[in-house]
Amino acid sequence: MKMPRGLYVITDNSLGDLLLAAVEAALEGGAAIVQYRDKSGDHDRRLSEAHSLLALCRRYDRPLLINDDVDLALAIGADGVHLGRTDGSLAAARERLGPDAILGATCHDSLGYAAEAVQGGADYLAFGAMYPSATKPGAHRADPAILGLAKVRFGLPVVAIGGINTDNAPELLAAGADCLAVIHDIFGRPLPDIRARTAVYQQLFD
Ligand SMILES: Cc1ncc(COP(=O)(O)OP(=O)(O)O)c(N)n1
Ligand SMILES: Cc1ncsc1CCOP(=O)(O)O
Numbered sequence: 001m002k003m004p005r006g007l008y009v010i011t012d013n014s015l016g017d018l019l020l021a022a023v024e025a026a027l028e029g030g031a032a033i034v035q036y037r038d039k040s041g042d043h044d045r046r047l048s049e050a051h052s053l054l055a056l057c058r059r060y061d062r063p064l065l066i067n068d069d070v071d072l073a074l075a076i077g078a079d080g081v082h083l084g085r086t087d088g089s090l091a092a093a094r095e096r097l098g099p100d101a102i103l104g105a106t107c108h109d110s111l112g113y114a115a116e117a118v119q120g121g122a123d124y125l126a127f128g129a130m131y132p133s134a135t136k137p138g139a140h141r142a143d144p145a146i147l148g149l150a151k152v153r154f155g156l157p158v159v160a161i162g163g164i165n166t167d168n169a170p171e172l173l174a175a176g177a178d179c180l181a182v183i184h185d186i187f188g189r190p191l192p193d194i195r196a197r198t199a200v201y202q203q204l205f206d
């Protein structure tokens with residue numbers, strides 16, 4: 001599957017039993033891509049949830065990426081992985097997942113990290129945190145201007161992450177973001193609000 005443009009929703013551990021319903025609401029609202037991000041280390045639950053999410057994403061014809069874990073991506077046949085600076089080699093992930101897998105790389109606020117990610121075979125470059133993030137309060141900060149610089153320099157899709165909401169999203173789109181990666185402003189909401197909020201983001205891309 002190709003890396004789409006649009007809202008990139010990332011799941012949150014705190015969703016618990018609402019995980020599938022929440023992701024389905026986001027897909028109904030038009031989310032372009034989903035990342036399963038679970039830091040629990042509970043192998044069996046992660047396998048089962050990732051399987052279910054992949055089936056759901058297939059129904060909506062949207063890619064599912066796995067955060068941090070190439071083994072899990074391989075085990076379920078996910079569409080790709082997102083790897084941070086300490087999550088292992090992109091080139092090794094490419095070797096294991098094959099040429100069609102979508103590989104995403106965290107670049108924080110660094111064009112140097114982005115150059116390394118391009119060298120490793122990344123399909124998109126993620127920059128952030130663009131704004132203070134309640135989900136990851138200690139995250140590095142990045143200036144939105146890096147989005148446009150990276151896009152021109154590397155010719156790959158650029159993803160913005162960190163503290164994004166529908167008020168600050170237009171600034172990121174104007175700076176060149178191809179995707180907005182969001183956790184709290186989507187999955188921190190009550191289930192009945194998720195679909196409508198996702199749709200607001202999607203309209204910003206139209
Ligand atoms: C789309 C996207 N961008 C950045 C990240 C952050 O990845 P990483 O730096 O490895 O941090 P964790 O998410 O693993 O805490 C991401 N997950 N997705
Ligand atoms: C994983 C990650 N990496 C940088 S900020 C962040 C969290 C993004 O979550 P939120 O959209 O809730 O700020």
Ligand SMILES: [Mg+2]
Nearest residue numbers: 068083084087
């Ligand atoms: Mg990581």
